[in-house]
Structures are given as C-alpha cells and as structure tokens.
Amino acid sequence: MLSRLQFAAATFFHFLFVPLTLGLSILLAIMETRWAVSGNQEFKRMARFWGKIFVINFALGVVTGITLEFQFGTNWARYSAYVGDIFGSLLAIEATIAFFLESTFIGVWIFTWNRLSPRAHAFVMWLIAAATNISAYWILSANAWMQHPVGYVLRNGRAELDDFLAIITQRFAVVEFMHTVSGAYIVAGFVVMGVSAYHLLKKREVEFFTRSFRMALIFALIFSLFEVVQGHLNGGEVAKAQPSKLAAMESHWKTQKRAPIYLFAMPRPDGGGNLIEILPIPGALSLLAFHDPNAEVKGLNDFKPEDRPPVLLTFGAFKIMVGLGFLFVLLTVWGLFVRNRLTDNPRYLRFMLLAIPLPYIAIEAGWMVAEVGRQPWLVWGLMRTAQGVSPVDAHQVAVSFIAFIVFYGLLGITAFWLMARYAKRGPEPLAAA
Template sequence: MDALFLSRLQFAAATMFHFIFVPLTLGLSILVAVMETKYVTSGNETYKKMAKFWGKLFLINFALGVVTGITLEFQFGTNWSRYSAYVGDIFGSLLAIEATVAFFLESTFIAVWVFGWDKLSPKMHCAAIWIVAIASNLSGLWILLANGFMQNPVGYTLQNGRAELANFLDVITNPFGWMQFFHVIPASLIVAGFFIMGISAWHLLRGSHTDFFQKSMRVGIYAALIFSLFTAFEGHMHGNEVAQVQPAKLAAMEAHWETTDYAPMYLLQIPDVKNEENLIEAFPIPGLLSLLAFNDPSATVQGLKDFPKDQRPPVMLTFLSFRAMVGLGTLFIVLAGLAWLVRNRLTDYPMLLKALVWTIPLPYLAHQFGWIVAEVGRQPWVVYGLMRTSEGVSPAVTTTQVGFSLAALVGMYLLLGAADIFLLFKYARKGPQ
C-alpha cells in the first residue's frame, strides 16, 4: 500500500462516515419544520411535542455530524494539495460560500430554535426551524455543485497549469450538480421518513404514546412514499445525464461491454471483468438500457471495450453498488406503499411494524451505495477528463504519515459513531417528555 492508496482510503472513510449523519440532518430538519408548522396552524399540542421530540434527535445527529465533517476540509490541504492547487480557484469559492453563508446561517438559527421556545412567538419560532432547514439544504447544494464540477467540469479555463474560474454562472448552473442535488435531498427525506417510521413502529408495537406515534408515523409514511417515488423518477433523469457526460460510468453500472444499439438490460448478470464479458446474462429486456439511458430504445450505448483500460472505472464495485441502490430504492417504495395503505390500522399489522423497525439502516446503506457509484464510477479521474486521481495527491506526504492519520481517524469515528447510536437509541426509547 502506498500513500496514494491510503489517502484515497482515508478520504473515502471520512466521506462515508460523515455521510451517515448528513442525510438525516437534511431530511429531518425539513420534517421537524413541517411538524412545528402543523402546531402553529392547528394549535394541536401533540405536534409541538413531536417537533421537540424529533428535534432533539435532529440536534444529536447535527452536532456529531459537524464534528465528522471537519476532517474532510483538512484533507484537501494535507493529502490532496496538488488537487487543491489545480482546482482551488473554482472548488474553493463554492466551499467558501457554503461555509460563510449556509453553514453560519444554519448554526445561528439552530441556537435561536433551541433556546427560543418560551422567548419567541410560535410563528417566529417556527420561522427559525425553517431557516435552519433551508440553510442546511443550501449547504448541501453548494457542496454538491462543487462535486458536480468534479463530475462534469464547466465554466473554467486552463491557465498556468491549473483550472481557473472563467464563468461562475456556468459552474452554479451545472446540470450535473443540480441533478445530484435533486437526487440527494429527496433521498435524505427517505432516510428521515424511515427513521421516523421505524422509531414510531417500535413504540406502537409496545403500545406507548399511541396517539403521538401514530401522528409521527403519518409524517414518516408520506415523506418516505412521496420521495421514494420522486427519487426513482429523478434517478432516471440523472441516468440520462450520466449517459451523456460519463458514458464509461454508465457502461460500468450496467456491465455493458460491447457498443450496441437496442441495448438490452438483463435482470440477472454476473460480470467477468478479467475476460471483459459477463458470466451470466439472463432474462434480457430488449432495448431497455437504450431507453433508460437515452429515452430511445434504438439508441446506441457505448460499451466498456470502447474505452482504454486505464480510463475504465472499477466495474464490479460500481455494478454491484448500483444494483444494491436500485434494489433498496424499490424496497422503499413497496414498504412505504404498504404502510400508506394500512395507515389507519397499522397496529393490526405487527409484522409490518417489525419490518419498519429493521428497515431504519437500509436508507443509509442506499445513500452509501449511491455515493460509491458516483465517486468510484468517476475513476480514474478526480476531475473528470481533466485530472487523474493519482495526479492530485500531495507529493510530500508519506505512507507512514497517512497510515497513522488513517488509524487515528478510524478510531475517532468509531467513538463518535458509538456515541451517536447510544444517544439516538437512548432518547428514541424514552419517547416524548
């Protein structure tokens, strides 16, 4: 193992662990704001209790999530200095806006919301949580636009051996970045929806605070169902964008080796990367891959063999991650749909309630698989088509240094993860005060 591999492993570990906290923060902030809005408009005290209870879990997740994100910023300078020098003019400006506008707005008003229950009018207090929710998701937007530049570089010019900002409007209207935003935010609402559904189901199975958790369950059901359907639809549009901008990623996602028109999709595939073929191709649906990629069943889809081997992403990991993400997304639609159908008599279906409890981790996994597809599928490029990942690593960093910092990082994250699980479990079990 060299410094490049360990640096990639370290950044992947930090990103994936940080992203355990991000989706719940983004999604739950919106749903807590919805609950408090219901309280303000209806005067029903149960919704106030709901906002406080779920808001407490949101705050735990938010606080620990902030800590886990700090290390990512440092790694751009310590492990990826060449990358930072190459795209800092563009990437840095987007992250600076995220930090100085969205994050500080979010941090300020979260304090107003926490300490303002008895000091502000209900409408002003409700406005505070909406500002937190909007700022949180704006923070996500700026970060995804920065990642969108890495996926589809636009608005730049190459000067003095680096990418320099030429058109800021092109950067912030990058369609790839916006596609990611409209995929990640609804997916975060799925995480929050199933989080609420799972905890509510746990309490309903025990008959505790029945009215409170039935109302909470409804919020979770509607969020999970609506945004599971929306994410599936947007995922198709996102796939169209990937087909246009990153055809090698699309080919890896589908283990598609030969360029062909009327490209089929196989319901069962097992790739054989070494021999550049699939061991099994069963149950083909003619033209479906062409239709999904280009909205035309006769369209030509490039195969992996069209790309040099050193420009192909890791096929097996990308392929399996994509299949897992899509499979889990389908499961979410089914479960949320079933819960919606029996929403008025959920206690009559204990098996469904138990399934919802065990489903809590699955949307998190779907998020992780999605990011593996996005980031591993972009390889070998750190900035697609411009800079290879191997060219972005810091020249002075040593294998020993990265290995030591990786071990320390993993140790710290294990402690933070254990603290998060303990606190969420503790306060979720207690129920509303």
C-alpha cells in the same frame, strides 16, 4: 491510496449523518409550524422528541464536515492547487451563505424552547432547514463540477473560472442535487417511521406515534416516487457525460445498438467481461439511457483498461441502490393502505422497524456509484485521482488513517447508541414540555 481510503472513510462517515439532518429539519419545521398555528402542545412534544434525535445527529454532521473541508488541503494538495479557483470558491460561498446560518441558529433553537414564541421558534427551524438544504446545493454543485466540469479555462497550469453561472446552474448539478436530497428525505422519513413503529408495536403513546408515522409516511412516499422518476433523469445525465461510468453501472462490455439490460449479471472480479449474464431485456439499456431502444451504448471494451472505473464495485452499488429504491416505493405504498389502522398491522410495523438501515445503505451506495464510478478521474477528463494527492510522507497518512478509523468508529457507535436510547425512551410527558 491511503489518502483515497482516508477521504472515502471521512466522507462516508459524514454522509451517515447529513441525510437525516436534511430531511428531519424539514419535518421538524412542519411540526413546529403546526404547533405555532394550532397551539396544540402535542406538536411541541413531537418537535421536542424528534428534535433531540436531530441534535445528536446534527452535532456529528457538523464536526465531520469540518474535517472534510480541511482534508482537501491536507491530503489532496495538488488537486486543491489545480482546482481551488473554482472548487474552493464554491466551498467558501457555501460556508458564508449556509453554514453560518445553520450553525448559528441551531444554538438559538436549542436554547429557546420557552424564550421565543412558538412562531419565532418555528421560524428558526425553517431557517435551519433552508440553510442545510442550500448548503447541500453548493456542496453538490462542487461535486457535479468534478463529475462534469464546465465554465472553466485551462490557464497558468490550472483550471480557472470562466463562467460562474454555468457552473452553479448546470443541469448535472441540479439533477444531482435533486437526486441526493430526495434520498436524504427518504432516510429521514424511514427513520421517523421506523422509530414510531417500534413504539406502536409496544402500543405506547399510540396517538403520538401514529401522527408522527403518518406525517413521515407522506413525506417518504412523495420522495420515493419522485426518486424513481428522477433517478432515471440522473442516469440520462450520466449516460451523456460519463459513458464509462454508465457502462460500469450496468457492467456493459460490448458497444452495441439495442443494448440490453440483464436481469441477472455478474462481472468477473478481475474485469474483462461478465461471469454470468442471463435474461436479457433487449434494448432496455439503450431506451433508459437515451430514450431510444435503438441507440448505441458504448461498452467497457472500448475504454482502455486504465480508463475504466472498478466495475464490480460500481455495478454492485448501483444495483443495490436501484433495488432498494423500488423497495421504498413498495413499503410506502403499502403504508398508504394501512395508515388508518397501523396498530392492527404488526407485520408491516416490524418491516418498517427493520427497514431503518435500508435507506442509509441506499444513499451510501448511491454515493459509491457517483464517486467510484468517476474513477480513474478526480476531475472528469482533466485530472486523474493519482495526480491529485499531497506530497505528504506516507507514514503520516497511515497513522492518521488508523486514527480516523478508530476515532470515527467510537464516535459513530456513541452517536447511534445515544440516538437509539432517546428514540426508545419515547417523548417526555406533557408537563415537562
């Protein structure tokens, strides 16, 4: 249990920083390309200002990633021995193909603002952006394998590799990757918009921040819309591969055809049914999950209690994620209408400033749906979470868990405080850039 909490805390924390890296690297690469192509120093100022926030954020993403790579061995030794043949190789390939590239070139990028030509400097940022996103693909295909194992054989008491291509090209992995990185791009878009809104409200550097805002707006708009369509595809994959997760996401108990979605529902905290369910839309769940309003959707009652995921958590996280997803569409479409007179719309700007934490909440909630909803399985259908832990003394884990919480808490506060400080300070004057 402690190992589980510790791992959850470490992943949660890692995932606070990674999404911004994924999205902001692309935005920075675009800014730098525009600098290189147009020669306009304003774009260099933009890249430098947002780049500072990027670097502060990137550092924590890297150091917390290392912890995760080692925690499989320290806390999940039995799991590691069981799946290392497949899971370990995906992580090792990620390190050699992507992690090296981003980590080596971030060092180059930071120290070469004047030493490299704008073109070369922009190219370095494209390398970093590509590497972080490739890295995400390998990590998520490893996760997708835990959700939906394919391409393996059970031999010598463990899961051994049978078909490598099947693992890295399976639909579940592709869909999960698109869903996660789109969420990450929304995070980056909203951070840039929110910080820009802060300065626009104060009427500082209006041109600079209007430009930043509009760039991020287009980015966030595209991916918010895409995410809605894509999230639906993702749900379809879950319906096929993980029926008990789907049932928990909707708190759907009775197996039935024409399964409804309730506009208001509340699962009983102790499980075993719903406390409230009102305003059903008949057939909606069947339609969304299987593209057929008459399809049968298996309910939680047909899973043994020990095979059900924690319903309340999965359900709540799912609803939060979906609700926020639609809110992002609303906010970005609204932005589309006011994009040419942002400073005349203080109310919208205030909304966008306050909206900064929302995509973070959405993406963490999405991660909870994926991982909590996978319970009680560690590897779907193959290994239960309780079977995967290390034979390590519980005191040791307890001590390290407390150390993790305190330590990560301090680090997180420092990092976000520092990012906020640089964000508030605004860009450097042109002479220094």
